[in-house]
Amino acid sequence: MPVITCIDDLKRLHKARTPRMFYDYAESGSYSEQTFRDNSTDFARIRLRQKVAVDMSGRSTASDMVGLPVAMPVGLAPVGLTGMQHADGEILAARAAEKFGVPFCLSTMSICSIEDVAQHTTKPFMFQLYVMKDQDFLAAIIERAKRANCNALVLTLDLQILGQRHKDLKNGLSAPPKFTLPTMLDLATRWRWGMGMLQTKRRFFGNIVGHAKGVGDASSLGSWTAEQFDEKLDWDKIARIRDMWGGKLILKGILDPEDARIAADFGADAIVVSNHGGRQLDGALSSIRMLPHIVEAVGDQVEIHMDSGIRSGQDVLKALALGAHGTWIGRAFVHGLGAMGEAGVTRALEVIRAELDTTMALCGEKRVQALGRQNVMLPQGFL
Numbered sequence: 361m362p363v364i365t366c367i368d369d370l371k372r373l374h375k376a377r378t379p380r381m382f383y384d385y386a387e388s389g390s391y392s393e394q395t396f397r398d399n400s401t402d403f404a405r406i407r408l409r410q411k412v413a414v415d416m417s418g419r420s421t422a423s424d425m426v427g428l429p430v431a432m433p434v435g436l437a438p439v440g441l442t443g444m445q446h447a448d449g450e451i452l453a454a455r456a457a458e459k460f461g462v463p464f465c466l467s468t469m470s471i472c473s474i475e476d477v478a479q480h481t482t483k484p485f486m487f488q489l490y491v492m493k494d495q496d497f498l499a500a501i502i503e504r505a506k507r508a509n510c511n512a513l514v515l516t517l518d519l520q521i522l523g524q525r526h527k528d529l530k531n532g533l534s535a536p537p538k539f540t541l542p543t544m545l546d547l548a549t550r551w552r553w554g555m556g557m558l559q560t561k562r563r564f565f566g567n568i569v570g571h572a573k574g575v576g577d578a579s580s581l582g583s584w585t586a587e588q589f590d591e592k593l594d595w596d597k598i599a600r601i602r603d604m605w606g607g608k609l610i611l612k613g614i615l616d617p618e619d620a621r622i623a624a625d626f627g628a629d630a631i632v633v634s635n636h637g638g639r640q641l642d643g644a645l646s647s648i649r650m651l652p653h654i655v656e657a658v659g660d661q662v663e664i665h666m667d668s669g670i671r672s673g674q675d676v677l678k679a680l681a682l683g684a685h686g687t688w689i690g691r692a693f694v695h696g697l698g699a700m701g702e703a704g705v706t707r708a709l710e711v712i713r714a715e716l717d718t719t720m721a722l723c724g725e726k727r728v729q730a731l732g733r734q735n736v737m738l739p740q741g742f743l
């Protein structure tokens with residue numbers, strides 16, 4: 361068992377153990393990847409304020425997200441094709457999250473279906489929805505999420521059209537993937553992954569294949585999804601989905617203070633300040649830079665979460681200090697999954713919690729709720 365001390369260790373193992381096509385799918389941003397890079401580098405520009413001679417005993421990272429108790433305010437964000445990084449990936453990640461006491465959110469574009477994950481876990485999880493044009497599919501998937509006892513619906517608003525990721529096109533990553541000779545050779549040499557996929561009994565895109573009209577098998581999936589993202593999405597449609605769902609609603613992909621105001625007036629239970637991990641609007645500012653503006657606009661009206669760029673407990677602390685009530689990680693847990701399956705996701709969470717705990721102590725804070733602007737120094741021009 362390799363010694364894993366940070367998320368970067370898991371990333372290196374993920375790269376070594378997973379076929380290139382799937383690693384690249386996770387570790388890329390859209391177009392020039394400017395926003396993808398900024399998400400990380402802007403975290404690094406924020407500095408922490410060290411405090412000494414403060415009683416740091418009895419600390420706790422415990423908090424809540426949309427009213428649910430959490431061991432630390434860090435959830436596993438919805439990630440499409442998680443089951444490609446490791447056989448049964450969504451189930452393994454959901455299990456790691458429930459044992460750790462943090463939220464897991466299943467993507468619409470997952471390999472394991474809502475029912476698969478519900479059957480193999482014991483606690484409720486969240487479900488992420490992309491708004492599709494097919495109204496029957498939309499109504500049915502919301503019903504399936506209710507039947508599976510999902511405890512919140514995360515509605516993603518920043519992907520009604522796909523930002524191009526160059527590597528995916530070059531690697532032939534599509535739904536289903538196109539296998540060329542080089543990719544076949546790559547798959548064959550990553551025997552560990554290959555064995556895992558052979559063992560899996562899950563269907564490809566379990567939430568969609570067999571559940572949408574005209575999608576009987578994976579071969580018809582690509583064209584269906586390409587034309588199903590609803591480019592006409594507007595607040596009336598979001599209101600209809602809220603009514604159909606009836607439970608807790610989190611709006612994900614808000615990056616603009618004006619949109620945040622509309623979302624807060626709309627009555628969302630939480631919003632996620634996010635640029636989709638730099639995978640959509642290339643050239644947008646990083647989430648961590650937009651966070652303070654959104655907190656200033658609606659911080660007293662709605663619970664604010666953020667994601668995009670978090671790779672450590674220090675990053676989590678910085679987001680909380682700038683006003684986020686909760687955070688989400690995407691690639692940080694996917695690296696763990698691709699590296700070591702469920703144990704890798706658990707390790708990613710352990711690493712982040714230990715970093716958060718130590719950093720809180722050195723900043724002189726005992727509770728995550730007490731973190732604030734007093735703990736950070738922002739570089740000139742950051743705001």
Ligand code: FNR
Pocket residue numbers: 385386387399437438439440441467468469488516612634635636637638639667668669670688689690691692
């Ligand atoms: C995503 N993300 C995403 N979001 C969503 O709402 N539905 C989805 O299906 C996906 N799929 C997806 C795939 C991959 C490979 C990645 C990396 C991300 C975005 C995700 O929920 C989250 O916003 C980002 O991952 C956060 O950025 P970091 O933590 O990866 O930097």
